[in-house]
Amino acid sequence: MSKVNCSGEFMSVLSDKKALKKAAEELTVVKLQEVIRQLNDVLESRQREAEALAEVEELVRQKGFTLQQLGISVQHELAPASTDVVTEKRPVKPKLKSINKEKQYFYVDGGKLQLLKTHTMKQGLRDRGISILSFADVSKKHQKEVQALLADAEQQAIKNFNAKVQVWNQWAQQHGGEILEPK
Template sequence: MSLLLDKRELKKAAKELSVVKLQEVIDVLKSVLDERQKESEVLDKVREFARAQGFTLEQLGYKLNAEGTVVISHDEEPQQDDSKRPVKPKFKTINKESQFFYVENGQLQLLKTHTMKKALNDKGIDVVPFSKVEKKYVKQIDALLADATSQALVNFNAKVDVWNEWAAVHNEEILVKR
Protein backbone atom coordinates (compact mmCIF):
# COMPACT_ATOMS: atom_id res chain seq x y z
CA MET A 1 0.00 0.00 0.00
CA SER A 2 2.80 2.42 0.85
CA LEU A 3 4.26 1.71 -2.60
CA LEU A 4 1.09 3.06 -4.16
CA LEU A 5 1.19 6.17 -2.02
CA ASP A 6 4.66 7.17 -3.13
CA LYS A 7 4.44 8.23 -6.78
CA ARG A 8 8.19 8.13 -7.27
CA GLU A 9 8.39 4.54 -6.12
CA LEU A 10 5.41 3.63 -8.29
CA LYS A 11 6.99 5.21 -11.37
CA LYS A 12 10.30 3.50 -10.63
CA ALA A 13 8.59 0.13 -10.25
CA ALA A 14 6.57 0.68 -13.43
CA LYS A 15 9.74 1.34 -15.42
CA GLU A 16 11.17 -1.97 -14.26
CA LEU A 17 8.07 -3.96 -15.22
CA SER A 18 7.37 -5.28 -18.66
CA VAL A 19 4.09 -4.57 -20.42
CA VAL A 20 2.82 -8.07 -19.62
CA LYS A 21 3.62 -7.64 -15.93
CA LEU A 22 1.96 -4.21 -15.91
CA GLN A 23 -1.21 -5.78 -17.36
CA GLU A 24 -1.12 -8.39 -14.59
CA VAL A 25 -0.72 -5.67 -11.95
CA ILE A 26 -3.62 -3.71 -13.43
CA ASP A 27 -5.78 -6.86 -13.47
CA VAL A 28 -4.97 -7.55 -9.83
CA LEU A 29 -5.76 -3.96 -8.87
CA LYS A 30 -9.07 -4.14 -10.75
CA SER A 31 -10.00 -7.38 -8.98
CA VAL A 32 -9.16 -5.83 -5.60
CA LEU A 33 -11.25 -2.79 -6.51
CA ASP A 34 -14.17 -5.05 -7.47
CA GLU A 35 -13.88 -6.93 -4.16
CA ARG A 36 -13.88 -3.66 -2.21
CA GLN A 37 -16.92 -2.46 -4.14
CA LYS A 38 -18.79 -5.70 -3.33
CA GLU A 39 -17.80 -5.37 0.34
CA SER A 40 -19.10 -1.81 0.36
CA GLU A 41 -22.43 -2.92 -1.13
CA VAL A 42 -22.78 -5.71 1.45
CA LEU A 43 -22.01 -3.29 4.27
CA ASP A 44 -24.67 -0.90 2.98
CA LYS A 45 -27.21 -3.73 3.02
CA VAL A 46 -26.20 -4.70 6.57
CA ARG A 47 -26.61 -1.09 7.72
CA GLU A 48 -30.06 -0.85 6.12
CA PHE A 49 -31.12 -4.14 7.68
CA ALA A 50 -29.83 -3.08 11.12
CA ARG A 51 -31.71 0.20 10.96
CA ALA A 52 -34.87 -1.60 9.86
CA GLN A 53 -34.58 -3.97 12.83
CA GLY A 54 -34.04 -1.07 15.26
CA PHE A 55 -30.41 -1.74 16.07
CA THR A 56 -27.79 0.95 16.24
CA LEU A 57 -24.56 0.36 14.36
CA GLU A 58 -22.60 0.58 17.61
CA GLN A 59 -24.65 -2.33 19.01
CA LEU A 60 -23.58 -4.42 16.02
CA GLY A 61 -19.88 -3.72 16.56
CA TYR A 62 -19.40 -0.78 14.25
CA LYS A 63 -17.75 2.50 15.16
CA LEU A 64 -18.09 5.89 13.52
CA ASN A 65 -14.82 7.58 12.71
CA ALA A 66 -14.21 11.33 12.59
CA GLU A 67 -15.36 11.58 8.97
CA GLY A 68 -18.72 10.03 9.79
CA THR A 69 -18.03 6.78 7.96
CA VAL A 70 -18.60 3.44 9.61
CA VAL A 71 -15.63 1.29 10.59
CA ILE A 72 -15.89 -2.32 11.69
CA SER A 73 -14.76 -2.74 15.26
CA HIS A 74 -12.25 -5.52 15.79
CA ASP A 75 -13.25 -6.08 19.41
CA GLU A 76 -15.34 -9.22 19.70
CA GLU A 77 -16.73 -8.11 23.01
CA PRO A 78 -16.43 -4.84 24.86
CA GLN A 79 -13.53 -4.88 27.25
CA GLN A 80 -13.22 -2.90 30.42
CA ASP A 81 -10.14 -0.74 30.72
CA ASP A 82 -9.14 -2.25 34.05
CA SER A 83 -9.20 -5.85 32.76
CA LYS A 84 -6.44 -5.25 30.21
CA ARG A 85 -2.99 -5.37 31.74
CA PRO A 86 -0.89 -2.42 30.58
CA VAL A 87 2.77 -2.85 29.74
CA LYS A 88 4.95 -2.22 32.75
CA PRO A 89 6.99 0.88 31.86
CA LYS A 90 10.77 0.87 31.98
CA PHE A 91 12.74 4.08 31.80
CA LYS A 92 15.47 3.90 29.19
CA THR A 93 18.30 6.36 29.49
CA ILE A 94 19.50 7.96 26.30
CA ASN A 95 23.14 7.16 25.65
CA LYS A 96 24.70 9.84 23.44
CA GLU A 97 27.16 7.47 21.77
CA SER A 98 24.45 5.06 20.63
CA GLN A 99 22.22 7.67 18.98
CA PHE A 100 21.86 8.34 15.26
CA PHE A 101 21.37 11.73 13.63
CA TYR A 102 20.44 13.19 10.27
CA VAL A 103 20.45 16.64 8.70
CA GLU A 104 17.23 17.89 7.19
CA ASN A 105 16.72 21.42 5.89
CA GLY A 106 20.06 22.46 7.38
CA GLN A 107 19.08 21.34 10.88
CA LEU A 108 20.48 18.38 12.79
CA GLN A 109 17.74 15.97 13.86
CA LEU A 110 17.78 13.01 16.24
CA LEU A 111 16.65 9.70 14.75
CA LYS A 112 13.74 8.76 16.99
CA THR A 113 13.06 5.25 15.68
CA HIS A 114 15.14 2.95 13.56
CA THR A 115 12.13 2.37 11.30
CA MET A 116 12.63 5.96 10.12
CA LYS A 117 16.17 5.16 8.96
CA LYS A 118 15.17 3.32 5.78
CA ALA A 119 12.63 5.96 4.77
CA LEU A 120 15.21 8.71 5.28
CA ASN A 121 17.81 6.79 3.28
CA ASP A 122 15.25 6.29 0.49
CA LYS A 123 14.77 10.07 0.41
CA GLY A 124 18.53 10.51 0.05
CA ILE A 125 19.09 11.72 3.61
CA ASP A 126 22.13 10.21 5.31
CA VAL A 127 21.65 8.84 8.82
CA VAL A 128 24.92 8.84 10.79
CA PRO A 129 25.97 7.68 14.25
CA PHE A 130 27.04 10.16 16.91
CA SER A 131 30.72 9.66 16.11
CA LYS A 132 30.28 10.75 12.47
CA VAL A 133 28.22 13.92 12.98
CA GLU A 134 29.84 16.87 11.22
CA LYS A 135 31.66 19.27 13.55
CA LYS A 136 29.43 22.21 12.65
CA TYR A 137 26.42 20.35 14.13
CA VAL A 138 28.07 19.01 17.33
CA LYS A 139 26.83 21.98 19.38
CA GLN A 140 23.21 21.02 18.61
CA ILE A 141 23.52 17.44 19.89
CA ASP A 142 23.16 18.21 23.61
CA ALA A 143 20.00 20.27 23.02
CA LEU A 144 18.47 17.47 20.91
CA LEU A 145 19.30 14.87 23.54
CA ALA A 146 17.91 17.09 26.31
CA ASP A 147 14.63 17.45 24.39
CA ALA A 148 14.49 13.69 23.78
CA THR A 149 15.21 12.97 27.45
CA SER A 150 12.49 15.35 28.64
CA GLN A 151 10.01 13.80 26.19
CA ALA A 152 11.00 10.30 27.34
CA LEU A 153 10.46 11.41 30.94
CA VAL A 154 6.98 12.77 30.15
CA ASN A 155 6.07 9.56 28.30
CA PHE A 156 7.42 7.39 31.12
CA ASN A 157 5.50 9.30 33.79
CA ALA A 158 2.29 9.04 31.76
CA LYS A 159 2.79 5.27 31.45
CA VAL A 160 3.50 5.06 35.18
CA ASP A 161 0.15 6.73 35.88
CA VAL A 162 -1.67 4.14 33.74
CA TRP A 163 0.31 1.29 35.28
CA ASN A 164 -0.24 2.46 38.88
CA GLU A 165 -3.96 2.82 38.32
CA TRP A 166 -4.14 -0.76 37.07
CA ALA A 167 -1.64 -2.05 39.66
CA ALA A 168 -3.62 -0.63 42.58
CA VAL A 169 -6.67 -2.65 41.55
CA HIS A 170 -4.71 -5.84 40.82
CA ASN A 171 -2.25 -5.79 43.78
CA GLU A 172 0.85 -5.28 41.61
CA GLU A 173 3.96 -3.21 42.22
CA ILE A 174 3.36 0.55 42.36
CA LEU A 175 6.00 2.45 40.38
CA VAL A 176 7.54 5.82 41.19
CA LYS A 177 7.61 8.67 38.70
CA ARG A 178 10.91 10.24 37.75
Template sequence: MSLLLDKRELKKAARELTLAKLNDVLETLQSVLAERQSELDAINEIERFAREKGFTLEQLGYKQVQEVVASTPASVSSDDKKPVKPKFKTLNKDSQYFYVENGKLQLLRTHTMKKGLQERGIDVVPAAKVDKKFAKDIERLLADATEQAVTNYNQKVLVWNDWARVNGGELLEQR
Protein backbone atom coordinates in the same frame (compact mmCIF):
# COMPACT_ATOMS: atom_id res chain seq x y z
CA MET B 1 -38.23 -22.18 39.17
CA SER B 2 -35.90 -19.52 37.69
CA LEU B 3 -35.07 -21.87 34.82
CA LEU B 4 -38.75 -22.00 33.90
CA LEU B 5 -39.00 -18.20 34.07
CA ASP B 6 -35.92 -17.80 31.85
CA LYS B 7 -37.38 -20.28 29.35
CA ARG B 8 -40.70 -18.39 29.29
CA GLU B 9 -38.88 -15.06 28.76
CA LEU B 10 -36.89 -16.54 25.89
CA LYS B 11 -40.04 -17.84 24.22
CA LYS B 12 -41.71 -14.45 24.66
CA ALA B 13 -38.71 -12.65 23.13
CA ALA B 14 -38.61 -15.13 20.22
CA ARG B 15 -42.29 -14.46 19.44
CA GLU B 16 -41.64 -10.70 19.40
CA LEU B 17 -38.81 -10.98 16.89
CA THR B 18 -40.04 -10.81 13.35
CA LEU B 19 -38.23 -11.30 10.10
CA ALA B 20 -38.39 -7.54 9.43
CA LYS B 21 -36.72 -6.76 12.77
CA LEU B 22 -34.00 -9.30 12.10
CA ASN B 23 -33.39 -7.80 8.65
CA ASP B 24 -33.10 -4.32 10.22
CA VAL B 25 -30.55 -5.63 12.71
CA LEU B 26 -28.54 -7.33 9.94
CA GLU B 27 -28.57 -4.19 7.76
CA THR B 28 -27.39 -2.06 10.67
CA LEU B 29 -24.58 -4.49 11.48
CA GLN B 30 -23.50 -4.62 7.83
CA SER B 31 -23.42 -0.82 7.56
CA VAL B 32 -21.33 -0.57 10.74
CA LEU B 33 -18.99 -3.24 9.40
CA ALA B 34 -18.60 -1.40 6.08
CA GLU B 35 -17.91 1.87 7.92
CA ARG B 36 -15.23 0.24 10.09
CA GLN B 37 -13.62 -1.32 7.01
CA SER B 38 -13.42 2.07 5.28
CA GLU B 39 -11.83 3.55 8.42
CA LEU B 40 -9.24 0.74 8.47
CA ASP B 41 -8.48 1.33 4.78
CA ALA B 42 -7.96 5.06 5.42
CA ILE B 43 -5.67 4.37 8.40
CA ASN B 44 -3.61 1.89 6.39
CA GLU B 45 -3.29 4.41 3.55
CA ILE B 46 -2.09 7.12 5.97
CA GLU B 47 0.45 4.75 7.51
CA ARG B 48 1.75 3.70 4.08
CA PHE B 49 2.04 7.33 2.93
CA ALA B 50 3.89 8.34 6.12
CA ARG B 51 6.36 5.46 5.72
CA GLU B 52 7.00 6.39 2.09
CA LYS B 53 7.82 9.97 3.09
CA GLY B 54 10.20 8.79 5.83
CA PHE B 55 8.07 9.79 8.78
CA THR B 56 7.14 7.64 11.70
CA LEU B 57 3.59 7.62 12.98
CA GLU B 58 4.92 8.83 16.33
CA GLN B 59 6.26 11.96 14.63
CA LEU B 60 2.81 12.62 13.21
CA GLY B 61 1.22 12.26 16.64
CA TYR B 62 -0.62 9.05 15.75
CA LYS B 63 0.71 6.82 18.52
CA GLN B 64 0.90 9.65 21.07
CA VAL B 65 -2.83 10.28 20.77
CA GLN B 66 -3.53 6.63 21.48
CA GLU B 67 -1.26 6.75 24.54
CA VAL B 68 -2.98 9.86 25.89
CA VAL B 69 -6.40 8.26 25.44
CA ALA B 70 -5.20 5.08 27.12
CA SER B 71 -3.72 7.01 30.05
CA THR B 72 -6.94 8.68 31.21
CA PRO B 73 -7.90 7.35 34.64
CA ALA B 74 -11.54 6.84 33.60
CA SER B 75 -10.48 4.24 31.05
CA VAL B 76 -8.83 2.05 33.68
CA SER B 77 -11.06 -0.51 35.34
CA SER B 78 -10.62 -3.88 36.93
CA ASP B 79 -11.81 -5.51 33.69
CA ASP B 80 -8.97 -3.97 31.65
CA LYS B 81 -6.08 -6.12 30.57
CA LYS B 82 -2.81 -5.82 32.42
CA PRO B 83 -0.76 -2.97 30.92
CA VAL B 84 2.88 -3.46 30.03
CA LYS B 85 5.10 -2.57 32.96
CA PRO B 86 7.03 0.54 31.84
CA LYS B 87 10.81 0.52 31.81
CA PHE B 88 12.76 3.75 31.56
CA LYS B 89 15.44 3.64 28.91
CA THR B 90 18.18 6.23 29.14
CA LEU B 91 19.49 7.75 25.93
CA ASN B 92 23.14 6.98 25.39
CA LYS B 93 24.79 9.63 23.23
CA ASP B 94 27.11 7.12 21.57
CA SER B 95 24.27 4.86 20.41
CA GLN B 96 22.15 7.62 18.84
CA TYR B 97 21.97 8.43 15.13
CA PHE B 98 21.47 11.84 13.57
CA TYR B 99 20.67 13.33 10.17
CA VAL B 100 20.62 16.80 8.64
CA GLU B 101 17.40 17.95 7.02
CA ASN B 102 16.68 21.48 5.81
CA GLY B 103 19.97 22.66 7.28
CA LYS B 104 19.14 21.44 10.81
CA LEU B 105 20.45 18.49 12.74
CA GLN B 106 17.73 16.00 13.71
CA LEU B 107 17.76 13.01 16.03
CA LEU B 108 16.77 9.69 14.48
CA ARG B 109 13.85 8.63 16.68
CA THR B 110 13.37 5.11 15.33
CA HIS B 111 15.52 2.84 13.24
CA THR B 112 12.55 2.06 10.99
CA MET B 113 12.80 5.66 9.80
CA LYS B 114 16.44 5.20 8.74
CA LYS B 115 15.71 3.36 5.48
CA GLY B 116 13.16 5.97 4.35
CA LEU B 117 15.64 8.78 4.97
CA GLN B 118 18.40 6.96 3.09
CA GLU B 119 16.06 6.37 0.14
CA ARG B 120 15.48 10.13 0.02
CA GLY B 121 19.26 10.68 -0.10
CA ILE B 122 19.67 11.85 3.50
CA ASP B 123 22.72 10.53 5.34
CA VAL B 124 22.14 9.00 8.77
CA VAL B 125 25.28 9.05 10.94
CA PRO B 126 26.24 8.17 14.52
CA ALA B 127 27.01 10.95 17.00
CA ALA B 128 30.76 10.56 16.52
CA LYS B 129 30.50 11.34 12.79
CA VAL B 130 28.22 14.39 13.00
CA ASP B 131 29.65 17.40 11.19
CA LYS B 132 31.49 19.78 13.55
CA LYS B 133 29.18 22.71 12.80
CA PHE B 134 26.23 20.71 14.20
CA ALA B 135 28.03 19.26 17.22
CA LYS B 136 26.58 21.86 19.60
CA ASP B 137 23.04 20.76 18.66
CA ILE B 138 23.59 17.15 19.80
CA GLU B 139 23.18 17.90 23.51
CA ARG B 140 20.03 19.96 22.93
CA LEU B 141 18.44 17.21 20.82
CA LEU B 142 19.31 14.57 23.40
CA ALA B 143 17.90 16.75 26.20
CA ASP B 144 14.64 17.22 24.26
CA ALA B 145 14.41 13.49 23.56
CA THR B 146 15.11 12.66 27.22
CA GLU B 147 12.41 15.11 28.33
CA GLN B 148 9.92 13.48 25.96
CA ALA B 149 10.97 10.00 27.16
CA VAL B 150 10.40 11.03 30.78
CA THR B 151 6.95 12.43 29.91
CA ASN B 152 5.97 9.24 28.08
CA TYR B 153 7.32 7.08 30.91
CA ASN B 154 5.39 9.08 33.52
CA GLN B 155 2.14 8.66 31.54
CA LYS B 156 2.72 4.91 31.36
CA VAL B 157 3.50 4.82 35.09
CA LEU B 158 0.13 6.48 35.81
CA VAL B 159 -1.67 3.78 33.81
CA TRP B 160 0.40 1.04 35.45
CA ASN B 161 -0.19 2.38 38.98
CA ASP B 162 -3.95 2.65 38.40
CA TRP B 163 -3.98 -0.98 37.32
CA ALA B 164 -1.63 -2.01 40.18
CA ARG B 165 -3.85 -0.40 42.85
CA VAL B 166 -6.86 -2.40 41.66
CA ASN B 167 -4.99 -5.66 41.11
CA GLY B 168 -2.41 -5.56 43.90
CA GLY B 169 0.64 -5.00 41.70
CA GLU B 170 3.87 -3.15 42.37
CA LEU B 171 3.53 0.66 42.41
CA LEU B 172 6.17 2.54 40.39
CA GLU B 173 7.73 5.97 40.97
CA GLN B 174 7.53 8.71 38.37
CA ARG B 175 10.74 10.33 37.20
Protein backbone atom coordinates in the same frame (compact mmCIF):
# COMPACT_ATOMS: atom_id res chain seq x y z
CA MET C 1 -39.85 -31.93 7.30
CA SER C 2 -37.83 -34.42 9.29
CA LYS C 3 -37.70 -33.88 13.00
CA VAL C 4 -34.46 -32.36 14.31
CA ASN C 5 -33.56 -34.04 17.58
CA CYS C 6 -29.99 -32.85 18.06
CA SER C 7 -29.13 -29.28 19.01
CA GLY C 8 -26.05 -29.41 16.74
CA GLU C 9 -28.21 -30.30 13.73
CA PHE C 10 -30.71 -27.60 14.69
CA MET C 11 -27.95 -24.99 14.96
CA SER C 12 -26.55 -25.99 11.56
CA VAL C 13 -30.03 -25.60 10.06
CA LEU C 14 -30.38 -22.17 11.70
CA SER C 15 -26.96 -21.02 10.48
CA ASP C 16 -27.62 -22.17 6.91
CA LYS C 17 -30.10 -19.59 5.57
CA LYS C 18 -31.18 -21.65 2.57
CA ALA C 19 -31.92 -24.72 4.70
CA LEU C 20 -33.73 -22.55 7.24
CA LYS C 21 -35.89 -20.97 4.55
CA LYS C 22 -36.71 -24.37 3.05
CA ALA C 23 -37.57 -25.81 6.47
CA ALA C 24 -39.76 -22.79 7.30
CA GLU C 25 -41.63 -23.11 3.99
CA GLU C 26 -42.49 -26.72 4.85
CA LEU C 27 -44.06 -25.75 8.21
CA THR C 28 -47.67 -24.82 8.60
CA VAL C 29 -48.47 -21.36 9.94
CA VAL C 30 -49.43 -22.84 13.31
CA LYS C 31 -46.18 -24.83 13.58
CA LEU C 32 -44.15 -21.81 12.43
CA GLN C 33 -45.78 -19.65 15.11
CA GLU C 34 -44.98 -22.34 17.68
CA VAL C 35 -41.31 -22.41 16.59
CA ILE C 36 -41.11 -18.60 16.77
CA ARG C 37 -42.71 -18.61 20.22
CA GLN C 38 -40.24 -21.26 21.41
CA LEU C 39 -37.26 -19.35 19.97
CA ASN C 40 -38.49 -16.13 21.61
CA ASP C 41 -38.74 -17.95 24.96
CA VAL C 42 -35.20 -19.25 24.59
CA LEU C 43 -33.95 -15.79 23.56
CA GLU C 44 -35.67 -14.18 26.55
CA SER C 45 -34.15 -16.77 28.89
CA ARG C 46 -30.66 -16.21 27.46
CA GLN C 47 -31.04 -12.45 27.80
CA ARG C 48 -31.99 -12.87 31.47
CA GLU C 49 -28.91 -15.09 31.91
CA ALA C 50 -26.70 -12.42 30.32
CA GLU C 51 -28.21 -9.71 32.55
CA ALA C 52 -27.68 -11.85 35.66
CA LEU C 53 -24.09 -12.54 34.61
CA ALA C 54 -23.49 -8.80 34.12
CA GLU C 55 -24.87 -8.14 37.62
CA VAL C 56 -22.60 -10.83 39.11
CA GLU C 57 -19.57 -9.42 37.25
CA GLU C 58 -20.38 -5.92 38.50
CA LEU C 59 -20.74 -7.12 42.11
CA VAL C 60 -17.45 -9.03 41.88
CA ARG C 61 -15.71 -5.97 40.39
CA GLN C 62 -17.14 -3.72 43.17
CA LYS C 63 -15.67 -6.08 45.74
CA GLY C 64 -12.26 -5.71 44.04
CA PHE C 65 -12.02 -9.08 42.35
CA THR C 66 -12.34 -10.58 38.89
CA LEU C 67 -14.31 -13.72 38.04
CA GLN C 68 -11.03 -15.45 37.17
CA GLN C 69 -9.58 -14.64 40.63
CA LEU C 70 -12.58 -16.37 42.18
CA GLY C 71 -12.11 -19.39 39.94
CA ILE C 72 -15.21 -18.72 37.86
CA SER C 73 -14.98 -19.45 34.18
CA VAL C 74 -17.83 -18.18 32.03
CA GLN C 75 -18.60 -18.99 28.41
CA HIS C 76 -20.28 -15.99 26.79
CA GLU C 77 -22.77 -17.05 24.15
CA LEU C 78 -24.29 -13.60 23.90
CA ALA C 79 -22.81 -10.17 24.02
CA PRO C 80 -23.14 -8.82 27.56
CA ALA C 81 -26.33 -6.90 28.25
CA SER C 82 -24.38 -3.78 29.19
CA THR C 83 -21.77 -2.46 26.80
CA ASP C 84 -19.80 -0.75 29.54
CA VAL C 85 -18.26 -4.06 30.68
CA VAL C 86 -14.60 -3.89 29.66
CA THR C 87 -12.08 -6.66 30.09
CA GLU C 88 -9.08 -5.00 31.66
CA LYS C 89 -5.68 -6.18 30.46
CA ARG C 90 -2.59 -5.91 32.58
CA PRO C 91 -0.47 -3.05 31.24
CA VAL C 92 3.22 -3.50 30.51
CA LYS C 93 5.35 -2.46 33.46
CA PRO C 94 7.13 0.71 32.29
CA LYS C 95 10.90 1.10 32.28
CA LEU C 96 12.69 4.40 31.83
CA LYS C 97 15.11 4.07 28.95
CA SER C 98 18.22 6.13 29.31
CA ILE C 99 19.60 7.80 26.22
CA ASN C 100 23.21 6.98 25.44
CA LYS C 101 24.49 9.57 22.97
CA GLU C 102 27.08 7.16 21.49
CA LYS C 103 24.25 4.84 20.41
CA GLN C 104 22.08 7.54 18.83
CA TYR C 105 21.83 8.29 15.13
CA PHE C 106 21.29 11.66 13.52
CA TYR C 107 20.56 13.13 10.12
CA VAL C 108 20.76 16.58 8.58
CA ASP C 109 17.57 17.82 6.94
CA GLY C 110 17.28 21.36 5.60
CA GLY C 111 20.66 22.27 7.09
CA LYS C 112 19.48 21.36 10.61
CA LEU C 113 20.61 18.36 12.65
CA GLN C 114 17.79 15.98 13.65
CA LEU C 115 17.72 12.98 15.99
CA LEU C 116 16.69 9.70 14.38
CA LYS C 117 13.79 8.71 16.62
CA THR C 118 13.04 5.28 15.18
CA HIS C 119 15.16 2.95 13.13
CA THR C 120 12.22 2.41 10.79
CA MET C 121 12.85 5.97 9.54
CA LYS C 122 16.27 5.01 8.14
CA GLN C 123 15.15 3.61 4.81
CA GLY C 124 12.73 6.45 4.12
CA LEU C 125 15.47 9.00 4.77
CA ARG C 126 17.95 7.10 2.60
CA ASP C 127 15.36 6.97 -0.19
CA ARG C 128 15.20 10.77 0.01
CA GLY C 129 19.01 10.96 -0.27
CA ILE C 130 19.59 11.87 3.38
CA SER C 131 22.57 10.28 5.13
CA ILE C 132 22.24 8.69 8.55
CA LEU C 133 25.07 9.63 10.93
CA SER C 134 26.27 8.01 14.14
CA PHE C 135 27.24 10.30 17.03
CA ALA C 136 30.92 10.02 16.07
CA ASP C 137 30.12 11.05 12.45
CA VAL C 138 28.30 14.28 13.35
CA SER C 139 30.28 17.24 12.01
CA LYS C 140 31.78 19.82 14.37
CA LYS C 141 29.37 22.34 12.87
CA HIS C 142 26.43 20.42 14.35
CA GLN C 143 28.05 19.16 17.61
CA LYS C 144 26.46 21.93 19.68
CA GLU C 145 22.99 20.86 18.53
CA VAL C 146 23.49 17.28 19.75
CA GLN C 147 23.06 18.10 23.46
CA ALA C 148 19.84 20.03 22.87
CA LEU C 149 18.40 17.16 20.77
CA LEU C 150 19.36 14.60 23.40
CA ALA C 151 17.89 16.75 26.19
CA ASP C 152 14.61 17.03 24.27
CA ALA C 153 14.60 13.27 23.67
CA GLU C 154 15.24 12.61 27.36
CA GLN C 155 12.40 14.95 28.38
CA GLN C 156 10.08 13.13 25.97
CA ALA C 157 11.20 9.74 27.35
CA ILE C 158 10.46 10.91 30.92
CA LYS C 159 7.06 12.26 29.86
CA ASN C 160 6.18 8.94 28.15
CA PHE C 161 7.45 6.98 31.18
CA ASN C 162 5.36 9.05 33.60
CA ALA C 163 2.23 8.56 31.48
CA LYS C 164 2.83 4.79 31.48
CA VAL C 165 3.49 4.86 35.25
CA GLN C 166 0.13 6.54 35.77
CA VAL C 167 -1.66 3.79 33.81
CA TRP C 168 0.37 1.10 35.59
CA ASN C 169 -0.37 2.53 39.06
CA GLN C 170 -4.12 2.65 38.37
CA TRP C 171 -4.01 -1.02 37.41
CA ALA C 172 -1.69 -1.88 40.35
CA GLN C 173 -4.02 -0.26 42.91
CA GLN C 174 -6.94 -2.38 41.71
CA HIS C 175 -4.95 -5.60 41.43
CA GLY C 176 -2.45 -5.38 44.29
CA GLY C 177 0.59 -4.71 42.12
CA GLU C 178 3.74 -2.71 42.76
CA ILE C 179 3.23 1.06 42.80
CA LEU C 180 5.88 2.90 40.77
CA GLU C 181 7.24 6.42 41.30
CA PRO C 182 7.20 8.88 38.40
CA LYS C 183 10.46 10.60 37.44
